[in-house]
Amino acid sequence: MRGSFYIFILFLTLQSCTKEYVQTDPLTGEALQSLTTKDSATCQISSIRQMSGKTSFNKLEYQRDNSSKVMGLNYYDSISKTVDYKLSFQYHGDTILMSKSEWLVQDPQTKNINKYFVRDTSNGILVDDILYDYKYDLPGKLVQKLIYYNYSTVPDYISKYLYDGNNLITTQLFAGDGITKLMQTDITYDINTITKPWIYLFGDAFESYRFVQGFSFGPRSTLAVKKIVSTIYDANYGNALDTWTTSFSGYVISKDQYVLQVTCDGDIQQGMGLFLGTIRFDYQCN
Amino acid sequence: MVFYFETRMKYSFSQIVTIEIVNESSLFMKKNIYFFFLLLIAFSKISAQSISRSAISFYGQSAINLKATAGQIANGSSASTSNSFVIGFQQPLNYKINVGLSLLSDxxxxxxxxxxxxxxxxxxxxxxxxxxxxxxxxxxxxxxxxxxxxxxxxxxxxxxxxxxxxxxxxxxPKPTKPNLNSSLKDTILCFNDTIRLKSNLVYERYLWSTGDTTSNLLVNSPTSIFLRGGVRIGSTSNYCYSDSSNIITIKKNTTPIPSLLRVEDNLYSTDSKNYRWFMNNLASPVSASNVYRILYKGFYAVETSIDKICWSRSKDFIVQNAPTSSDQNNYLLSAYPNPTTGFFYLQAKLDKRYSGYMELSIVDQGGASKWNIKKYIFNENNIRLPINLKLNKGSYSIQVKLNGYKTQVIQIIAL
CATH class of the missing domain: 2.60.40.10 (Immunoglobulins)
Known part of the structure; x- marks a missing residue:
């Protein structure tokens, strides 16, 4: 009797640890397959689509060449039915030009992006020249982002990134003093659902969320995300202005562990920009 | 060459005697010799006489033939002429060669x-x-x-x-001279506790006017300082130094650090005599008083000064919420999919980026409120909010406000 009880407990434990994989792709209605049969192949995101049933709404699309290098991106707006945002990337040595006043710098060895410059004209007649300086640790994880406005020699904002292994768990955005907190994003993972390196989950990627998934900013998380919570603070008085909470569920994962679909519920994470509702991921494998 | 000749005068009173030396009928030298108050010493058995020796120096590499006439030459009667004498010239036979140089080594x-x-x-x-x-x-x-x-x-x-x-x-060549703290000219810098001076160029050796040799210098008292940069001379321990940099005069800043307070859409600085305002690190000419009108989201700072030489800067004041009264931001509101089965997105496209609150309320046709939410928008001009509601079939109004004003309404149909 006692033995049966332990077997039952073991069964329950195994059940709770077993990931409930979706066997059929809800988009195609077909059984899930591997994206690639080549062991040496890697797959990179080629588009991110917002879905309603089988209808695709907003779509971010990366144009990649045969070596998966991103040559351009389009952001399709489902309301205006136009390409709302379009970029092409021109590679000149370590510099990637997007326009005369917008460029990236890529580390020649690691391929990590270490600088991003943009002339922000969105404040009406005011123009701000903003330099983002991405700092990596020795293993190549993004640990800090320094933001300089108008050629200031000291940073005006500082972001810090904390990891558990290669999985980002906290993003903190501070004023330039490095003490006054403006925002914090915390990520909870499902440790039982291991994926291929998926997406970047920097909660403060306001400047880069459209192109961040096309380039290298260090390792990507390899666990399925369960929840993301961001808290926005009043910089001058310290009180919380708002909290954005997003739950991730309904993962559709290929047999070779690429995330094909996920459903985000709750608030949009504005620093990640794209992920709300049901999101579909397409890949290019080389 | 130098030679001496001697003139002797016997039993004479003070008088001037002129000596002329002639070389082959040409006057070689003329000299006046003054014999001073020579007394006749008659009672003495000693023969009294006065002797004057004069030196003649000349240059040349050939012999000369000279004779001298002495006395009162002008009247000729009391002058006497010496015998001719020859001063020869001979090539040095044993000239000493000294090729020692004033530089002893490389x-x-x-x-x-x-x-x-x-x-x-x-x-x-x-x-x-x-x-x-x-x-x-x-x-x-x-x-x-x-x-x-x-x-x-x-x-x-x-x-x-x-x-x-x-x-x-x-x-x-001398190294290029440094510029201190990115300034070409002599400059006054102010410090509160300390100030660090830096060269714009890298050298093998730094020599501050204080005698310090570090690449940058921390100063904590009023002074004037310049820097010279050096390159090592060969493999020696010596350095070749540049000219002096611009001179930096360090002045103690006595202006207190200002602080900022926001009242509605104005920033107020603590009192001082002079004010300079900054938005996103750009100097703003909008105000030189203690009040600054906020127009945009960003970070603001003020610098104040008592003497217009030393300025103190406030901490950045971060304006996260777009100002209410001055904002001219228009927006286009839409919802999709519409009609909806319950889940839809609300999208607001703004002319300019917006930071502040967006309030939504959904009411049915009878005016009953179904849902209210207030979300903070972080510097966005394309706001998309997901709305997941179990709405009964019918028509609903979604009312949107930005920072409590600019109300817009959109209709949505629930199936």
Missing amino acids: TIVCGISKLIIKSGTCFAYQWFKNDTAIIDQRTDSISILSSGVYKLVGSDGLNKFDTSKSIRVTFI
């Missing part, structure tokens, strides 16, 4: 364009650069204008020669 010269080397005495001189004779360098010194190996061959004039040590002279 030399590196920093920052100057000319170096003079002097030798010991010889009869004749010939200087060489890199074993090639230098035309017209036949004196006991040479002005060197370029790098090379120099030596001297000296002679005694009688075919006897000696060669000096060969000296390598290397000219190196």
Whole structure:
């Protein structure tokens, strides 16, 4: 009797640890397959689509060449039915030009992006020249982002990134003093659902969320995300202005562990920009 | 050459005697000799006389034939003429050659364009650069204008020669002078507790006017400072230094650090005499008073000064919420999919980026509120909010406000 009880407990434990994989792709209605049969192949995101049933709404699309290098991106707006945002990337040595006043710098060895410059004209007649300086640790994880406005020699904002292994768990955005907190994003993972390196989950990627998934900013998380919570603070008085909470569920994962679909519920994470509702991921494998 | 002649006067009172020396009928030298108050010493058995010796020096390399006339030459009667005498000239038979140089060893010269080397005495001189004779360098010194190996061959004039040590002279230019703290001109800098001075250029050696040799200098008291940058001279421990940088005068800042307070859409600085305002690190000409009108989201700072020389800067004041009264931001509101089965997105496209609150309320046709939410928008101009509601079939109004104003309404159909 006692033995049966332990077997039952073991069964329950195994059940709770077993990931409930979706066997059929809800988009195609077909059984899930591997994206690639080549062991040496890697797959990179080629588009991110917002879905309603089988209808695709907003779509971010990366144009990649045969070596998966991103040559351009389009952001399709489902309301205006136009390409709302379009970029092409021109590679000149370590510099990637997007326009005369917008460029990236890529580390020649690691391929990590270490600088991003943009002339922000969105404040009406005011123009701000903003330099983002991405700092990596020795293993190549993004640990800090320094933001300089108008050629200031000291940073005006500082972001810090904390990891558990290669999985980002906290993003903190501070004023330039490095003490006054403006925002914090915390990520909870499902440790039982291991994926291929998926997406970047920097909660403060306001400047880069459209192109961040096309380039290298260090390792990507390899666990399925369960929840993301961001808290926005009043910089001058310290009180919380708002909290954005997003739950991730309904993962559709290929047999070779690429995330094909996920459903985000709750608030949009504005620093990640794209992920709300049901999101579909397409890949290019080389 | 120098020779002496002697004139003797016997039993004479004070008088002037003129001596003329003639060389082959030409006047060679004329000299007045004054004999002073010579008394006749009659009672003495000693023969009284006065003697004057004069020196004559002259230059030449040939013999001369001289005779002297002394006395009161003007009237001729009391003058007397000496016998002729010859001063010969002879080539030195045993001239000593000294080719010792004023530079004892190889030399590196920093920052100057000319170096003079002097030798010991010889009869004749010939200087060489890199074993090639230098035309017209036949004196006991040479002005060197370029790098090379120099030596001297000296002679005694009688075919006897000696060669000096060969000296390598290397000219190196001065390093470019530094600019302190990115300033070309002499500048006044202010400090509260300390200030760090930095060179704009990298050198092998730094030499501050204080004697410090660190690459940058932390200063904590009023002073004036300049810097020279040095490059190492060869493998020696010596350095060739640049000219002095601009001079930085360090002044103690007595202006207190201002602080900022936001009242509605204005920022107020603590009181001072002079004010400079900044938005996103850009100096703003909008205000020179203690009040600044906020127009945009961003970070603001004020600098205040008592004397317009030393300024103190406030901490950045971060304006996260777009101002309410001055904002001209228009927006286009839409919802999709519409009709909806319950889940839909609300999208607001703004003219400019917006930071602040967006309030939504959904009411049914009877005016009953179904849902209210207030979300903070972080610097976005394309706001998309997901709305997941179980709405009964019917028509609903979604009312949107930005920062409590600019109300817009959109209709949505629930299926």
